[in-house]
Amino acid sequence: MTTQEASGRTGQWESALLPWLWLLLTGLFSVIVGLLVVFVPAATLATVGMFFGLFLLVNGVLAIVGSLVRTRWDGVSRVLTALAGLLSIALGLMSLRNELQSVLLLATWIGIAWLTTGVARIATGVESRRSGGGWLIFGGAVLSIAGIIVLVSPFSSIVALTLTTGWLLVIGGIVEMVESFFFRQK
Template identity: 40%
Template sequence: MTSASRATSHTPGYDTGAPPGADSAERLARAAWQSMLLAGVAALGLGVVVLVWPGVSLLVAGVVFGVYLLVSGITQLVSVFGTHRSVSLRVMGFVSGALTLLLGLFCLRGATQSILLLALWIGIGWLFRGVTHLAAAVSDPGMPARGWQILTGIISVLGGVVLIVSPFASLTLLTVVAGIWLLVLGATEIAAALAVRRERRSTAHPVS
Protein backbone atom coordinates (compact mmCIF):
# COMPACT_ATOMS: atom_id res chain seq x y z
CA MET A 1 0.00 0.00 0.00
CA THR A 2 1.34 3.40 -0.98
CA SER A 3 1.50 6.36 1.37
CA ALA A 4 -1.28 8.05 -0.60
CA SER A 5 -3.57 5.06 -0.29
CA ARG A 6 -2.81 4.77 3.43
CA ALA A 7 -3.67 8.41 3.93
CA THR A 8 -6.89 7.95 1.98
CA SER A 9 -7.93 4.93 4.05
CA HIS A 10 -7.54 6.86 7.29
CA THR A 11 -8.98 10.17 6.12
CA PRO A 12 -12.38 11.06 7.64
CA GLY A 13 -15.21 10.87 5.10
CA TYR A 14 -13.91 7.85 3.18
CA ASP A 15 -15.67 4.51 3.40
CA THR A 16 -14.11 2.35 6.09
CA GLY A 17 -16.47 -0.58 5.65
CA ALA A 18 -18.77 0.36 8.53
CA PRO A 19 -22.46 0.84 7.66
CA PRO A 20 -23.74 4.43 7.54
CA GLY A 21 -24.79 5.66 10.96
CA ALA A 22 -23.01 2.85 12.78
CA ASP A 23 -21.11 5.24 15.01
CA SER A 24 -24.29 7.13 15.93
CA ALA A 25 -26.14 3.89 16.66
CA GLU A 26 -23.28 2.70 18.85
CA ARG A 27 -23.27 5.97 20.79
CA LEU A 28 -27.03 5.76 21.31
CA ALA A 29 -26.75 2.15 22.51
CA ARG A 30 -23.98 3.09 24.92
CA ALA A 31 -25.98 6.05 26.24
CA ALA A 32 -29.01 3.78 26.67
CA TRP A 33 -27.38 1.25 28.98
CA GLN A 34 -25.50 3.97 30.85
CA SER A 35 -28.73 5.89 31.50
CA MET A 36 -30.41 2.68 32.67
CA LEU A 37 -27.51 2.05 35.01
CA LEU A 38 -27.76 5.61 36.35
CA ALA A 39 -31.50 5.18 36.99
CA GLY A 40 -30.86 1.92 38.83
CA VAL A 41 -28.12 3.41 41.00
CA ALA A 42 -30.35 6.42 41.78
CA ALA A 43 -33.27 4.17 42.76
CA LEU A 44 -31.04 1.95 44.89
CA GLY A 45 -29.45 4.93 46.64
CA LEU A 46 -32.78 6.62 47.29
CA GLY A 47 -34.24 3.40 48.66
CA VAL A 48 -31.40 3.15 51.16
CA VAL A 49 -31.74 6.82 52.13
CA VAL A 50 -35.48 6.76 52.83
CA LEU A 51 -35.23 3.50 54.76
CA VAL A 52 -32.38 4.54 57.06
CA TRP A 53 -33.46 8.17 57.54
CA PRO A 54 -35.55 8.20 60.73
CA GLY A 55 -38.33 10.76 61.02
CA VAL A 56 -38.01 12.16 57.51
CA SER A 57 -40.32 15.15 57.00
CA LEU A 58 -42.93 15.46 54.26
CA LEU A 59 -40.99 18.31 52.68
CA VAL A 60 -37.75 16.33 52.54
CA ALA A 61 -39.53 13.25 51.23
CA GLY A 62 -41.22 15.30 48.52
CA VAL A 63 -37.93 16.86 47.45
CA VAL A 64 -36.05 13.56 47.47
CA PHE A 65 -38.71 11.68 45.48
CA GLY A 66 -39.10 14.67 43.16
CA VAL A 67 -35.40 14.65 42.34
CA TYR A 68 -35.55 10.90 41.74
CA LEU A 69 -38.47 11.28 39.31
CA LEU A 70 -36.56 14.02 37.47
CA VAL A 71 -33.51 11.73 37.12
CA SER A 72 -35.75 8.85 36.07
CA GLY A 73 -37.49 10.96 33.44
CA ILE A 74 -34.21 12.18 31.98
CA THR A 75 -32.77 8.67 31.78
CA GLN A 76 -35.94 7.46 30.05
CA LEU A 77 -35.62 10.19 27.43
CA VAL A 78 -31.96 9.31 26.86
CA SER A 79 -32.44 5.54 26.66
CA VAL A 80 -35.56 5.57 24.49
CA PHE A 81 -33.55 5.94 21.26
CA GLY A 82 -31.05 3.24 22.17
CA THR A 83 -33.35 0.41 23.25
CA HIS A 84 -36.60 0.97 21.30
CA ARG A 85 -36.58 0.21 17.60
CA SER A 86 -40.06 1.20 16.35
CA VAL A 87 -41.29 4.78 16.14
CA SER A 88 -44.41 4.02 18.20
CA LEU A 89 -42.36 2.61 21.08
CA ARG A 90 -40.03 5.59 20.97
CA VAL A 91 -43.02 7.91 21.16
CA MET A 92 -44.38 5.97 24.15
CA GLY A 93 -41.01 6.13 25.88
CA PHE A 94 -40.71 9.84 25.19
CA VAL A 95 -44.21 10.53 26.59
CA SER A 96 -43.46 8.41 29.67
CA GLY A 97 -40.18 10.23 30.27
CA ALA A 98 -41.78 13.65 29.83
CA LEU A 99 -44.64 12.71 32.18
CA THR A 100 -42.18 11.45 34.79
CA LEU A 101 -40.32 14.77 34.58
CA LEU A 102 -43.60 16.63 35.09
CA LEU A 103 -44.53 14.49 38.09
CA GLY A 104 -41.10 15.13 39.57
CA LEU A 105 -41.77 18.86 39.32
CA PHE A 106 -45.15 18.33 41.01
CA CYS A 107 -43.42 16.57 43.89
CA LEU A 108 -40.96 19.46 44.27
CA ARG A 109 -43.60 22.18 44.06
CA GLY A 110 -46.23 20.51 46.22
CA ALA A 111 -43.94 18.65 48.61
CA THR A 112 -45.75 19.95 51.71
CA GLN A 113 -49.33 19.34 50.54
CA SER A 114 -50.20 15.80 51.66
CA ILE A 115 -48.96 12.25 51.92
CA LEU A 116 -51.67 11.02 49.55
CA LEU A 117 -50.66 13.45 46.81
CA LEU A 118 -47.01 12.50 47.17
CA ALA A 119 -47.87 8.81 46.89
CA LEU A 120 -50.08 9.58 43.89
CA TRP A 121 -47.35 11.45 41.98
CA ILE A 122 -44.80 8.72 42.60
CA GLY A 123 -47.29 5.96 41.79
CA ILE A 124 -48.38 7.50 38.48
CA GLY A 125 -44.74 7.94 37.46
CA TRP A 126 -43.93 4.30 38.22
CA LEU A 127 -47.11 3.06 36.53
CA PHE A 128 -46.52 4.86 33.24
CA ARG A 129 -42.87 3.88 33.18
CA GLY A 130 -43.70 0.24 33.87
CA VAL A 131 -46.39 0.10 31.18
CA THR A 132 -43.94 1.59 28.67
CA HIS A 133 -41.25 -0.95 29.61
CA LEU A 134 -43.68 -3.86 29.31
CA ALA A 135 -45.17 -2.71 26.01
CA ALA A 136 -41.74 -2.20 24.49
CA ALA A 137 -40.29 -5.50 25.72
CA VAL A 138 -43.34 -7.64 24.85
CA SER A 139 -43.74 -6.20 21.34
CA ASP A 140 -40.03 -6.21 20.41
CA PRO A 141 -38.43 -9.68 20.51
CA GLY A 142 -35.08 -8.16 19.56
CA MET A 143 -34.89 -5.78 22.50
CA PRO A 144 -31.60 -6.14 24.43
CA ALA A 145 -31.99 -7.87 27.82
CA ARG A 146 -35.67 -8.42 27.09
CA GLY A 147 -36.33 -10.60 30.13
CA TRP A 148 -34.83 -8.04 32.50
CA GLN A 149 -36.80 -5.27 30.79
CA ILE A 150 -40.04 -7.19 31.31
CA LEU A 151 -39.20 -7.82 34.97
CA THR A 152 -38.39 -4.13 35.48
CA GLY A 153 -41.70 -3.17 33.90
CA ILE A 154 -43.67 -5.58 36.10
CA ILE A 155 -42.01 -4.34 39.30
CA SER A 156 -42.59 -0.72 38.30
CA VAL A 157 -46.26 -1.31 37.45
CA LEU A 158 -46.91 -3.18 40.70
CA GLY A 159 -45.18 -0.47 42.72
CA GLY A 160 -47.20 2.23 40.98
CA VAL A 161 -50.49 0.44 41.62
CA VAL A 162 -49.67 -0.11 45.29
CA LEU A 163 -48.82 3.56 45.83
CA ILE A 164 -51.93 4.77 43.97
CA VAL A 165 -54.57 2.53 45.57
CA SER A 166 -53.18 2.15 49.11
CA PRO A 167 -54.33 4.71 51.68
CA PHE A 168 -51.10 5.57 53.49
CA ALA A 169 -51.94 6.93 56.92
CA SER A 170 -48.41 8.02 57.76
CA LEU A 171 -45.32 9.24 55.97
CA THR A 172 -43.27 6.51 57.65
CA LEU A 173 -45.37 3.78 56.04
CA LEU A 174 -45.13 5.49 52.64
CA THR A 175 -41.34 5.81 52.82
CA VAL A 176 -40.90 2.20 53.98
CA VAL A 177 -43.05 0.78 51.18
CA ALA A 178 -41.55 3.07 48.54
CA GLY A 179 -38.04 2.45 49.87
CA ILE A 180 -38.34 -1.32 49.64
CA TRP A 181 -39.75 -1.06 46.13
CA LEU A 182 -36.94 1.29 45.12
CA LEU A 183 -34.33 -1.22 46.31
CA VAL A 184 -35.91 -3.99 44.24
CA LEU A 185 -36.44 -1.72 41.22
CA GLY A 186 -32.91 -0.31 41.42
CA ALA A 187 -31.29 -3.73 41.60
CA THR A 188 -33.36 -4.92 38.63
CA GLU A 189 -32.50 -1.85 36.56
CA ILE A 190 -28.79 -2.27 37.27
CA ALA A 191 -28.97 -5.92 36.23
CA ALA A 192 -30.87 -4.94 33.06
CA ALA A 193 -28.32 -2.25 32.19
CA LEU A 194 -25.40 -4.66 32.58
CA ALA A 195 -27.23 -7.26 30.51
CA VAL A 196 -27.82 -4.71 27.73
CA ARG A 197 -24.12 -3.83 27.85
CA ARG A 198 -23.09 -7.47 27.51
CA GLU A 199 -25.45 -8.05 24.59
CA ARG A 200 -24.27 -4.92 22.81
CA ARG A 201 -20.64 -5.98 23.22
CA SER A 202 -21.29 -9.52 22.00
CA THR A 203 -23.15 -8.13 18.97
CA ALA A 204 -20.41 -5.63 18.16
CA HIS A 205 -17.62 -8.17 18.68
CA PRO A 206 -19.03 -11.63 17.84
CA VAL A 207 -16.96 -14.64 18.73
CA SER A 208 -15.75 -16.33 15.54
Protein backbone atom coordinates (compact mmCIF):
# COMPACT_ATOMS: atom_id res chain seq x y z
CA MET A 1 0.00 0.00 0.00
CA THR A 2 1.39 3.38 -0.95
CA THR A 3 1.47 6.37 1.36
CA GLN A 4 -1.09 8.09 -0.84
CA GLU A 5 -3.49 5.12 -0.52
CA ALA A 6 -3.01 5.06 3.25
CA SER A 7 -3.64 8.78 3.59
CA GLY A 8 -6.72 8.46 1.36
CA ARG A 9 -8.15 5.77 3.64
CA THR A 10 -7.34 7.85 6.73
CA GLY A 11 -9.03 10.84 5.15
CA GLN A 12 -12.13 8.76 4.38
CA TRP A 13 -12.21 7.44 7.95
CA GLU A 14 -11.81 10.93 9.40
CA SER A 15 -14.44 12.44 7.13
CA ALA A 16 -16.90 9.67 8.04
CA LEU A 17 -16.18 9.64 11.79
CA LEU A 18 -15.42 13.18 12.82
CA PRO A 19 -18.61 15.07 11.89
CA TRP A 20 -20.97 12.80 13.82
CA LEU A 21 -18.52 12.33 16.68
CA TRP A 22 -17.99 16.09 16.87
CA LEU A 23 -21.77 16.63 17.11
CA LEU A 24 -22.06 13.93 19.75
CA LEU A 25 -19.27 15.36 21.91
CA THR A 26 -20.40 18.98 21.62
CA GLY A 27 -23.95 17.88 22.44
CA LEU A 28 -22.75 15.95 25.47
CA PHE A 29 -20.65 18.91 26.61
CA SER A 30 -23.63 21.24 26.20
CA VAL A 31 -25.82 18.95 28.29
CA ILE A 32 -23.20 18.70 31.06
CA VAL A 33 -22.62 22.47 31.17
CA GLY A 34 -26.37 23.12 30.98
CA LEU A 35 -27.07 20.80 33.91
CA LEU A 36 -24.32 22.47 35.94
CA VAL A 37 -25.82 25.87 35.17
CA VAL A 38 -29.33 24.71 36.12
CA PHE A 39 -28.45 22.81 39.29
CA VAL A 40 -25.57 24.99 40.55
CA PRO A 41 -26.60 28.50 39.45
CA ALA A 42 -24.81 30.31 42.31
CA ALA A 43 -21.45 28.81 41.35
CA THR A 44 -22.18 29.51 37.69
CA LEU A 45 -22.93 33.15 38.40
CA ALA A 46 -19.83 33.48 40.58
CA THR A 47 -17.68 32.05 37.78
CA VAL A 48 -19.29 34.27 35.15
CA GLY A 49 -18.84 37.23 37.48
CA MET A 50 -15.14 36.46 37.86
CA PHE A 51 -14.66 36.25 34.09
CA PHE A 52 -16.64 39.46 33.66
CA GLY A 53 -14.32 41.17 36.14
CA LEU A 54 -11.29 39.89 34.23
CA PHE A 55 -12.84 41.08 30.99
CA LEU A 56 -13.33 44.56 32.44
CA LEU A 57 -9.70 44.66 33.62
CA VAL A 58 -8.28 43.60 30.26
CA ASN A 59 -10.70 45.87 28.40
CA GLY A 60 -9.61 48.81 30.56
CA VAL A 61 -5.91 48.19 30.02
CA LEU A 62 -6.43 47.85 26.26
CA ALA A 63 -8.49 51.06 26.17
CA ILE A 64 -5.73 52.99 27.94
CA VAL A 65 -3.06 51.55 25.66
CA GLY A 66 -5.26 52.35 22.67
CA SER A 67 -5.67 55.95 23.82
CA LEU A 68 -1.89 56.29 24.04
CA VAL A 69 -0.96 54.74 20.71
CA ARG A 70 -3.78 56.07 18.48
CA THR A 71 -2.16 59.22 17.23
CA ARG A 72 -4.85 59.80 14.59
CA TRP A 73 -7.48 60.37 17.26
CA ASP A 74 -8.08 63.89 18.49
CA GLY A 75 -7.25 64.80 22.08
CA VAL A 76 -10.83 64.57 23.35
CA SER A 77 -11.29 61.03 21.98
CA ARG A 78 -8.02 59.90 23.51
CA VAL A 79 -8.85 61.38 26.92
CA LEU A 80 -12.37 59.91 26.93
CA THR A 81 -11.04 56.50 25.88
CA ALA A 82 -8.44 56.61 28.67
CA LEU A 83 -11.12 57.62 31.21
CA ALA A 84 -13.36 54.78 30.03
CA GLY A 85 -10.39 52.45 30.44
CA LEU A 86 -9.77 53.66 33.99
CA LEU A 87 -13.46 53.20 34.82
CA SER A 88 -13.38 49.70 33.33
CA ILE A 89 -10.34 48.80 35.45
CA ALA A 90 -12.00 50.15 38.61
CA LEU A 91 -15.21 48.21 37.91
CA GLY A 92 -13.18 45.09 37.11
CA LEU A 93 -11.34 45.31 40.42
CA MET A 94 -14.65 45.81 42.27
CA SER A 95 -16.10 42.79 40.49
CA LEU A 96 -13.17 40.58 41.41
CA ARG A 97 -13.39 41.60 45.06
CA ASN A 98 -17.07 40.80 45.50
CA GLU A 99 -19.06 38.19 43.56
CA LEU A 100 -22.35 39.90 44.36
CA GLN A 101 -21.12 43.19 42.91
CA SER A 102 -19.92 41.46 39.77
CA VAL A 103 -23.31 39.82 39.20
CA LEU A 104 -25.08 43.14 39.83
CA LEU A 105 -22.71 44.92 37.47
CA LEU A 106 -23.19 42.25 34.79
CA ALA A 107 -26.98 42.47 35.09
CA THR A 108 -26.81 46.27 34.92
CA TRP A 109 -24.59 46.06 31.84
CA ILE A 110 -27.02 43.67 30.14
CA GLY A 111 -30.00 45.86 31.06
CA ILE A 112 -28.38 49.04 29.72
CA ALA A 113 -27.24 47.27 26.54
CA TRP A 114 -30.72 45.87 25.88
CA LEU A 115 -32.42 49.18 26.63
CA THR A 116 -30.12 51.27 24.43
CA THR A 117 -30.17 48.71 21.61
CA GLY A 118 -33.96 48.57 21.82
CA VAL A 119 -34.28 52.35 21.65
CA ALA A 120 -31.88 52.43 18.69
CA ARG A 121 -33.96 49.79 16.89
CA ILE A 122 -37.15 51.72 17.53
CA ALA A 123 -35.54 54.88 16.13
CA THR A 124 -34.27 52.96 13.10
CA GLY A 125 -37.72 51.44 12.55
CA VAL A 126 -39.40 54.85 12.75
CA GLU A 127 -36.89 56.33 10.29
CA SER A 128 -37.03 53.32 7.98
CA ARG A 129 -38.99 53.89 4.84
CA ARG A 130 -38.67 50.24 3.80
CA SER A 131 -40.84 47.33 4.73
CA GLY A 132 -39.82 45.72 7.99
CA GLY A 133 -39.72 48.96 9.95
CA GLY A 134 -42.62 47.73 12.04
CA TRP A 135 -40.65 44.63 13.02
CA LEU A 136 -37.73 46.80 14.06
CA ILE A 137 -40.05 48.87 16.22
CA PHE A 138 -41.64 45.75 17.73
CA GLY A 139 -38.28 44.07 18.39
CA GLY A 140 -36.88 47.30 19.81
CA ALA A 141 -39.87 47.65 22.14
CA VAL A 142 -39.47 44.07 23.39
CA LEU A 143 -35.73 44.57 23.91
CA SER A 144 -36.29 47.90 25.68
CA ILE A 145 -38.88 46.38 28.02
CA ALA A 146 -36.53 43.47 28.78
CA GLY A 147 -33.74 45.98 29.51
CA ILE A 148 -35.97 47.92 31.90
CA ILE A 149 -37.00 44.70 33.68
CA VAL A 150 -33.34 43.69 34.12
CA LEU A 151 -32.46 47.17 35.43
CA VAL A 152 -35.39 47.24 37.87
CA SER A 153 -34.79 43.71 39.19
CA PRO A 154 -31.19 42.77 38.34
CA PHE A 155 -30.70 39.77 40.63
CA SER A 156 -33.95 38.01 39.76
CA SER A 157 -33.38 38.75 36.09
CA ILE A 158 -29.84 37.41 36.01
CA VAL A 159 -30.92 34.22 37.80
CA ALA A 160 -33.78 33.78 35.31
CA LEU A 161 -31.38 34.38 32.40
CA THR A 162 -28.94 31.88 33.88
CA LEU A 163 -31.56 29.16 34.30
CA THR A 164 -32.98 29.82 30.82
CA THR A 165 -29.49 29.55 29.34
CA GLY A 166 -28.88 26.32 31.24
CA TRP A 167 -32.06 24.70 29.95
CA LEU A 168 -31.36 25.91 26.41
CA LEU A 169 -27.92 24.29 26.63
CA VAL A 170 -29.46 21.01 27.81
CA ILE A 171 -32.13 20.99 25.09
CA GLY A 172 -29.67 22.06 22.37
CA GLY A 173 -27.17 19.44 23.51
CA ILE A 174 -29.76 16.67 23.37
CA VAL A 175 -30.76 17.78 19.86
CA GLU A 176 -27.10 17.74 18.76
CA MET A 177 -26.58 14.24 20.17
CA VAL A 178 -29.68 12.93 18.39
CA GLU A 179 -28.55 14.64 15.16
CA SER A 180 -25.14 12.99 15.49
CA PHE A 181 -26.67 9.52 15.26
CA PHE A 182 -28.65 10.47 12.16
CA PHE A 183 -25.51 11.99 10.67
CA ARG A 184 -23.57 8.79 11.41
CA GLN A 185 -26.07 6.63 9.53
CA LYS A 186 -25.58 8.57 6.27
